[in-house]
Amino acid sequence: MLDSKTLRKETKKVSLSLKKRASDFDLDSYLKMDQKMRDLISTVEELRSSKNNINKSIASPEISENDKSDLISEVGTINKKLKESEQSLNELSEQTKKMSLEIPNILDESVPEGSSEKENVEVRSWGKLPKFDFEPKDHSELGESKGGIDFESAAKLSGSRFVVMKDGYAKLHRALKQFMLDVQTEENGYTEMYVPNIVRSDCLEGTGQLPKFADDQYKIENEEALYLIPTAEVPLTNLIRESILDQSELPIKMTAHTPCFRQEAGSYGKDTKGMIRQHQFEKVELVHIVKPEESYEALEELTKNAESILQKLNLPYRVMLLCSGDTGFSAAKTYDLEVWLPSQNTFREISSCSNCESFQSRRMKARYKNSDTKQTDYPHTLNGSGLAIGRTFIAVLENYQNEDGSITIPDVLMPYMQNRERI
């Protein structure tokens, strides 16, 4: 959500950003609605004010009974008008709020213009592409041939886009979670959190998944609408919702490992084979809550923290700055990390690191007390995967494969695998 004052006073900047995103949001009708609403607020407040004044007179002890009943009937007329105006104000402000939740974040100036991922810009790359003296297989072939990855059983249980893993493969998958959490907490300064995997709709609204992306969420049938989390970003970031932090508490750096659930609506036909795109996957998430002036430094730091995992695993990757059309709804600026997948002979997204500025904190009503200005202000929130477990698992299988279909365990993971060297 954007500040309504910003929308009013910096209309040009906002509409430029919307244009850059190719957003179909109708800023003009929003602004008209907003103006109408503010006019109504004035009317309502004036009525209330005069009502309050009359009530003060009624309460005064030296008023005569006659005057009193006159005043009471006067309030009666005001109340009638008030009720009408209040009702239309309620309707209007609800509409306005609903509309404001549909406005995407303003893009940072450094975001390149573009309509699709083709226009994303490579910022840097790391690692040497592996050379194989045999034809590298893809992860599903590798896993299925050894019985370590089982899509058929998963389909029996849950339908398409789920997976069952077995033995060394399941263990490797678990090793990755432990390894990532340990690096982020022991080396990169994050506090490990354990969080609910089911949240209220407010939380999804807070981080921006709702109302716009309802189709991608798993909603639980219940008295109150509850949702399976699509990412730990949701519970982690919402930890600060509806609160006023003290500046001394910032920056907050949190990490959590959770499963993530996504309907993948609209991705029919995309990555149907294998583990790349699943309805259920796991992720170690990184979240920063920072002072506004520090958020772009924090974005660089967070991205490097995510990269550190790939470097330790010795997986080649590149860092992409997303273009305007590819940058998510809540983000002002996003770096994607893309890991090398030999079977596809290309880089695939494995992490997405975003600065959401005050977009989410506004929606969540999360503020902090600035001890220099003594003002309450919105902190900036950032999030990134550090990393997606399933896709890292795929990358390890494919990059560490041997000709016989076995997988060499990366050195850093061996302690988590009882020192097994291969699976």
Add this chain to the structure above:
RNA sequence: GGAGAGGUGGCUGAGUGGCUGAAAGCGCUCCCCUGCUAAGGGAGUAUACGUUAAUAGCGUAUCGAGGGUUCGAAUCCCUCUCUCUCCGCCA
């Protein structure tokens, strides 16, 4: 799931229809006093929205949330919600 108790400002805690945005204490900030590792005195100290150049004023709203009664509600009524205690069930 059953029974009961309760949700007031950063915290503790008063307050049963108008003088309460809210006593008092604690904490915090600023100032004054004081030659000593302390104490005393004074002032200030919520959030949101509207108005505005303004984070100056002014107005409006907010005592868990929503609705009702009333000229007027933190105070009365209803619904919901959350927390706590006891019982049941249970990883």
